[in-house]
Amino acid sequence: YHVTLKRVQIQQAASKGARWLGIERDQLPPDHTVSQHETCKIRSIKAGTLEKLVENLLTAFGDNDFNYINIFLSTYRGFATTKEVLELILDRYGNLEISNCEDDRSQNSTENKTVLRTAIASILRAWLDQCSEDFREPPDYLCLQKLLAYLTRVMPGSVLEGRAQNLLEQFQKQEVMNGGIHDTLANEEKLETENSEDFSSFAEDFVAEQLTYMDAELFKRLVPYHCLGSIWSQRSKKENNHLALTIRATIAQFNAVTQCVIRTILNDKELKTQQRAKIIEKWIDIAHECRILKNFSSLRAIVSALQSNSIYRLKKCWASVAKDSMLMFEELSEIFSDRDNYLISRELLMREGTSKFANLDSSVKENQKRTQRRLQLQKDMGIMQGTVPYLGTFLTDLTMLDAALQNYVEVGFHKKMYEFEVIAQIKLLQSSCNSYCMTSDRRFIQWFRKQPELTEEER
Known part of the structure; x- marks a missing residue:
């Protein structure tokens, strides 16, 4: 301790x-x-074995230390499975209250049982409410079934039993429906349009909204514990192809945006320098609209694509880009500067406002003022919007935490406190994404998904 x-x-x-x-x-x-x-x-708690950490869950409830319970539930997947923790709670402690020992008749024993039952129920309730994805184990849902059997035997007809039953039915229904944003988008791809769409036909704010819609839907479905360094760092192993699928989907979307930017600029070999420069300007405007929408994922993807070697080497095209657009691009690029461990983007993400750069050109400061006015106008009009972060920052932080504070025989719980702070930020931002009021556009989704990836030679 x-x-x-x-x-x-x-x-x-x-x-x-x-x-x-x-x-x-x-x-x-x-x-x-x-x-x-x-x-x-x-x-x-400083460190402890799994058994002692689970035992401390019950002690923490009695001491009103709900912070410990939240930290444990958010981070335990880095050192244990749902099955292991559930068995420790139910088999070791849950069965004590229904045992038939001689002391069961005493008043103290009855009171202790009531306290124990209350503690277990509260921990299970918090588990189902905060980390329901832990129990998504199709097709049999063994952990959820085990939990339901316990609640039916010990707490029949309770609200908690109903919550577990509803969660099981919800998972089973989603499995049958094969729900998910990618399935929805795949269905939309099958809907053919009469005329093939061209990138120039889409307005900048429209493209930004559609990218934000896709990013927000994926981010809301992200399972936070997948980001833990001890889990994400194992993704490269062949047997772990199924690991952290929600993160893989988010990264795939990020890469798709990057490839889309590169393709629209380079794919048509007949484009003249001025025409190619106009496409670059269009993507800069789209990136700025993503900034207005607080979509830092697509914003980072677009900026990264424009900074890639295949686009950066187009000296004549960049020389033809309007000065205002270049200043805007410099401002947006500065957001993701790696100085001081990406301090600017971190602070900007947390306060969800515009960053201030004292050393920038007055035209750039004017762009910032314009951005600020747009954000303030949305606020004054009561328009609520969320924030989609660039997930790579969180993944890097959690991976570095895991590497710097390795576990040995015992679980270093002080490390889990730091991990919990990052996970809590992710959950907070996920909740904010519910404020977005956008719908997908079939034409754009179909066009976006059909963009082929250019090979190294084609770049």
Whole structure:
């Protein structure tokens, strides 16, 4: 354990003068009372075996340490499986309350059982509410079935039993429907249009909205624990092809946006320099619209594509790009500068506002003011929107955390606290994506999905 000292207020007493007058504390305004404090010891887990960490879940509930419970549930998949944790809770502690030992008749035993049942129910409720994806194990859903059997036996007719039953039915229904954004998009691809669409026919704000729609849908479906370094770092092994599918889908979308930018600029060999420059300007405007929509995923993808060697080497085209567009591109590129561990993009993402660069050209500052006015106008009109982050930053942080603080015999729970902070940020941003009010456009989805990837030689 870590043991720290914390100064806490225990009560407010009447001042010496008030006591001399015989006036009680509750008869005086706050400015006539004196706060009394004491120093107490705060104990927090530093490291422990899986069995002890699970045991501490019940202790934490009794101590009202809900922070420990949240950290454990958000990060345990890095060192244990759902099956292992559930068995420890139900088999080791859940069966104690239905055992038939001689002490069961005592009042203390009855009270202890009630406390234990309440603690287990609260932990299971938090597990189902916060990390329901842990129980998505098609086709048999063995862990969820085991949990349901326990609740039916020990807590029949309870709200928790109904929650578990509804979750099982929801998973089974989604499995039958083969739900998911990629299935929806695949169905939309099958719908043929009479005329093939051209990139020039799509308005910049329209393209940004469609990219944001796709990115937000994928990000909302992301399973946060897939981002843990101990899980994501294992993706390259051949037997782990099924691992972290929600992250793979997000990365595939990011790469598709990057390839789309490169293809629209390079694919047509007959384009003149000015025409190619106009396409570059169009993508810069689209990137700016993504910035307005707080879609940092597609924004980063577009900027990365324009900075790639195959596009950067087009010196004549870049020389023909309008000055305002170039200044805008420099501003957007600065957001993802790697200085100070990507400090600018991190701060920008967390406060969801526009960044400020004191050393930039006045025209760039004017672009920032324009962006700020657009964001403020949306706020004044009551238009709610979310934020789609660039996931690579979180993956890098969690992978570095895992590599820097390796586990040995015991699980280093102090590392889990840092991981939980990152996971909590991801969940917060996922929740914000529900504020987007967008619909997919069949024409654009079909055009976007049909863009072929250029080979190295074609670039």
